[in-house]
């Protein structure tokens with residue numbers, strides 16, 4: 001079984017995915033971590049050294065590689081994964097369950113503003129400009145996330161409870 005989590009930056013994909021996999025007793029792959037392990041570089045360094053187009057091509061290749069594995073997996077994607085090329089189509093074709101962790105702009109803003117450093121797309125955005133940036137970016141990306149098989153409202157819900165809600169969907 002393959003379960004893929006999608007959603008904007010800081011929606012909780014990595015945290016919830018790790019917890020969900022542990023409770024289901026299956027392997028967890030965070031696509032960002034997988035890319036970093038293969039490149040032996042951080043996402044931040046890949047962006048700064050090679051640029052975003054290189055990252056997106058790599059992300060597409062690694063997504064295909066991970067979805068092609070024969071084992072049951074929980075896969076946490078990066079916030080941009082579903083929004084480039086044919087990635088969301090591939091996720092819908094290959095995953096048994098795709099789940100959009102839906103969070104409001106104020107809640108995303110609260111989380112992202114606390115940890116911009118490791119997110120290349122926002123690390124140079126001022127706190128003043130961040131609300132507009134996230135609002136615009138989410139407007140562009142939400143149509144991709146909304147294609148997921150399940151849409152889960154995660155506002156005001158701790159990670160453990162999000163995991164319980166996901167298990168009810170499976």
Ligand SMILES: Nc1ncnc2c1ncn2[C@@H]1O[C@H](COP(=O)(O)OP(=O)(O)O)[C@@H](O)[C@H]1O
Pocket residue numbers: 007008009010011012013014015016076111115154157158159160162
């Ligand atoms: N359900 C939740 N409630 C509150 N904070 C959360 C929840 N899920 C994740 N977080 C926190 O939000 C931040 C982003 O989580 P993360 O799993 O890295 O998101 P993503 O992988 O979608 O970018 C982390 O500091 C994490 O501890």
Ligand SMILES: O=C(O)C1=C[C@@H](OP(=O)(O)O)[C@@H](O)[C@H](O)C1
Pocket residue numbers: 007008009010013014032043077078079080081118119120121
């Ligand atoms: O939204 C995006 O385009 C990105 C989100 C990040 O993953 P998280 O959503 O886990 O932060 C990471 O893939 C990269 O910084 C690009």
Ligand SMILES: [Mg+2]
Pocket residue numbers: 013014015030032076077078
């Ligand atoms: Mg993540």
